[in-house]
Amino acid sequence: MNDPLSNTQAVQLLESIKQSRTAMRQAIRAHCGHWYLWIWGLIWLAMALLGQFLGTRAIPFMNGLSLIGVASSILIGFVQAGQIRAPLDRRFLAALGALILFGYFVWPVVLGSPHRSGAFIRLFAYSALVPMQVYVLAGIWFDNCLLWIGALISVLILLGLFAFSAIFWIWFAVFAAMPLILSGFYVRYFMR
């Protein structure tokens, strides 16, 4: 460059860089997955209350809520991928597919029907642990805080199942659903 810049011009340009970076950083933060954590946290909260008050009669409602969660997640993914996206990582998708396939299609065979006495809470806890393992996998793969969110909530679910089974639904609402919702706030506002 032939024409040297003045100090003031350089300051103005650096300020303009800062503004563009801030705008983009905010946009990226809005695509960090907090919506999934909020939606599933609220769904888990509703499921825990249904489990507490309806017992196994809550199963059809829980299935309905799961379908709503899956549909919302797909919709959010579709909209956000049209704005900011990372190229598909086929190895990660394959690992994810294997985990979900095993987690959700093998367990009914191995663990039995949720309608059987005593199995309901175990199966519910199991079905909540599977997506947490997805978080752990994603956290390891992409080196982000999902690893710790998944690991922490997994431990809390297992603790509720084995040490506080008498108050499992309340435990689940407070120590699994709420942390998931709070994790959404962390991801949205604090994660870099």
Place this chain on the structure above:
Amino acid sequence: MAELDSIIHQPVRLQIMAALSELTGSKEVDFTFLRTKLGLTDGNLGAHLITLEGAGYLKIKKTFVGRRPKTFLAITAQGRQAFDAHVAALEAIIKPGGGK
């Protein structure tokens, strides 16, 4: 000392590069989304993107989402390096004794 890059120095291109430099890894941003974020017009953004692509500073990928054509943009390693050097040159100017 790093020198100012004449391609990046243009104000709109500087804005574009600053925004794209925030994308980590191999993330890409949609043309329309970036245009809205930076408050630019289609023509203005498009023209500067071609210049930056010509310099090897960004990649332009045209694709379809459903039936709709989409254009995604990503900064290249060369672009990131050039942008960092440009910022370093600007910072050097504002240091005591650095500018006019």
